[in-house]
Amino acid sequence: MTFANVTTVILENWVTIIIILALIGLSGFFSGSETALTAASRARMHSLEINGEMRAGIVNRLISRRDRLIGALLIGNNLVNILSSALATSLLLKLFGDTGVIYATIAMTVLLVIFAEVLPKSWAIAAPDRFAMFVAPVVNLFVIVVGPLAGLVNVIVRFILSLVGVHLSAETSLLPAHEEIRGAVDLLHREGSVIKADRDRLGGVLDLSELEVSDVMIHRTAMRMLNADETPDANVRAVLDSPYTRIPIWRGTTDNIIGIIHAKDLLRSLSELGNDRSRIDIVKLSQKPWFVPDTTSVPDQLNAFLRRKAHIAIVVDEYGEVEGLVTLEDILEEIVGDIADEHDIDVQGLRQEADGSVVVDGQVSIRDLNRALEWSLPDDEATTVAGLVIHESQIIPEEKQSFTFHGKRFIVMKREKNRITRLRIRSTDTV
Incomplete structure (x- = not known):
C-alpha cells in the first residue's frame, strides 16, 4: 500500500483512531484505580472520613466490598482492552491486509503494557491514598452500574472454586487484626519510619492479651518481704533500706502473707511517734493483701489495678500457695520497657x-x-x-x-x- 493510500485510510478512520486512544486511556484509568484502591490505607481513609472528607468515605465504601469493586474494575478493563484491540485490528487489516493482525497485536501489546498497565499502576502506587480519593467518585458510579454484573461473576467464580474444594469468604481476614498491626509496624520499622523504641512499645501493647500474671510477676525467690515477728527496729530498717515502697509481710511461713506495708504509712507513723521505732507495729499499719490467681490475664489484671486503685497483688497458684507478686509497674514495663528510678538497685542481668x-x-x-x-x-x-x-x-x-x-x-x-x-x-x- 502506498503512502497516499495509507494517509487516505487514516483520514477516513480518524474517529476510530481517537476511540482507540481513548479506550487505552480508559484502560489505564481502570488499572490505576484498581491499584490505588487496593493499596490505599484503610486507617488513613477512616481518619479522613471522620474529619469530614467525603471522598475518603467513598473509598471506604468501595473497599468494604473489595470483591465487588475488583470484579467491576476487571470487567471494565477487559471490556475496553478487547474493544480497543478489535478496533486496532480492523484498522490495520485495511492498511496491511492479513498481516495487519500481527501488526495490531504488537502495537496494542506495547501500548497497553506501557500506557494502560505500567504507567498508571506506577503512578497509583506512588501515592495510593491521593490517587484513590481522586478516582473514587467516578469509580463509585461505575461500580453502581456494573455492580450487579460483577456480583453475578463473583457468584459464578465462587461456585466453580467450591467444586474443587476452595471456599472464599469476603469477611475472613488472612491475619488477625493484632498480627496485621504488628506486621505493619515491623515493616515501617525496617523502612526507618518507626524507631525501635516505638515498635517495642506498640508490640508490648499487642502482646498483653497473650500474657498471664505468672509471665510478668516477680518470683517468690526474688521477693523482698518482712517477717511480722521480727523486731520493730529491724523491720523499719528493712523498709527504709528497700528500693520498694510496698512490701509484703508474712508470719510463720512465707506462704502466709498477712499484709502489705506502704513506706509512706510507716514514715507518717514514725513522725507521729517521734521516731520511736520500738513503738511501731507494722502489722497494724499494713493493708490487707490482695491475692490473684497466676492464670489471670495481664489485661484483666491491669484493669483490676485501675479499678481498685491498687499497685500490688500477691500471685498464688491453684493450691493457694504464693508464687510471687505482680505490680502495676511490672505490667507497664511490658509496654514501655524497664522503668528505673534513683532508688532502684542496678542488677547486672x-x-x-x-x-x-x-x-x-x-x-x-x-x-x-x-x-x-x-x-x-x-x-x-x-x-x-x-x-x-x-x-x-x-x-x-x-x-x-x-x-x-x-x-x-x-x-x-x-x-x-x-x-x-x-x-x-x-x-x-x-x-
Missing part, C-alpha cells in the same frame, strides 16, 4: 561480651532478652532464660554443659542447687 556472646542471669525474662537484642526466642513454655534451657534440654543441666537450639548456643556458667543462675549465649553462626 545482661552483659554483652567483646566476642559477641551475651552473659545473662538465669532469671532474665525471655521477653526482655528478645526486646533488648531483637531475638525471637520462644516464650510459650518458659518465662525466663533458665526455664527455656531446662524446658528444651529436659534436664537440670550441670555447669559448663552446653545446648544448641533456636539458632543459639547456651552454655551454663553457674548453677546453685537446681537453679541455673548464669548462662552464656552466642549465635550459632559465630560459634
Whole structure:
C-alpha cells in the first residue's frame, strides 16, 4: 500500500483512531484505580472520613466490598482492552491486509503494557491514598452500574472454586487484626519510619492479651518481704533500706502473707511517734493483701489495678500457695520497657561480651532478652532464660554443659542447687 493510500485510510478512520486512544486511556484509568484502591490505607481513609472528607468515605465504601469493586474494575478493563484491540485490528487489516493482525497485536501489546498497565499502576502506587480519593467518585458510579454484573461473576467464580474444594469468604481476614498491626509496624520499622523504641512499645501493647500474671510477676525467690515477728527496729530498717515502697509481710511461713506495708504509712507513723521505732507495729499499719490467681490475664489484671486503685497483688497458684507478686509497674514495663528510678538497685542481668556472646542471669525474662537484642526466642513454655534451657534440654543441666537450639548456643556458667543462675549465649553462626 502506498503512502497516499495509507494517509487516505487514516483520514477516513480518524474517529476510530481517537476511540482507540481513548479506550487505552480508559484502560489505564481502570488499572490505576484498581491499584490505588487496593493499596490505599484503610486507617488513613477512616481518619479522613471522620474529619469530614467525603471522598475518603467513598473509598471506604468501595473497599468494604473489595470483591465487588475488583470484579467491576476487571470487567471494565477487559471490556475496553478487547474493544480497543478489535478496533486496532480492523484498522490495520485495511492498511496491511492479513498481516495487519500481527501488526495490531504488537502495537496494542506495547501500548497497553506501557500506557494502560505500567504507567498508571506506577503512578497509583506512588501515592495510593491521593490517587484513590481522586478516582473514587467516578469509580463509585461505575461500580453502581456494573455492580450487579460483577456480583453475578463473583457468584459464578465462587461456585466453580467450591467444586474443587476452595471456599472464599469476603469477611475472613488472612491475619488477625493484632498480627496485621504488628506486621505493619515491623515493616515501617525496617523502612526507618518507626524507631525501635516505638515498635517495642506498640508490640508490648499487642502482646498483653497473650500474657498471664505468672509471665510478668516477680518470683517468690526474688521477693523482698518482712517477717511480722521480727523486731520493730529491724523491720523499719528493712523498709527504709528497700528500693520498694510496698512490701509484703508474712508470719510463720512465707506462704502466709498477712499484709502489705506502704513506706509512706510507716514514715507518717514514725513522725507521729517521734521516731520511736520500738513503738511501731507494722502489722497494724499494713493493708490487707490482695491475692490473684497466676492464670489471670495481664489485661484483666491491669484493669483490676485501675479499678481498685491498687499497685500490688500477691500471685498464688491453684493450691493457694504464693508464687510471687505482680505490680502495676511490672505490667507497664511490658509496654514501655524497664522503668528505673534513683532508688532502684542496678542488677547486672545482661552483659554483652567483646566476642559477641551475651552473659545473662538465669532469671532474665525471655521477653526482655528478645526486646533488648531483637531475638525471637520462644516464650510459650518458659518465662525466663533458665526455664527455656531446662524446658528444651529436659534436664537440670550441670555447669559448663552446653545446648544448641533456636539458632543459639547456651552454655551454663553457674548453677546453685537446681537453679541455673548464669548462662552464656552466642549465635550459632559465630560459634
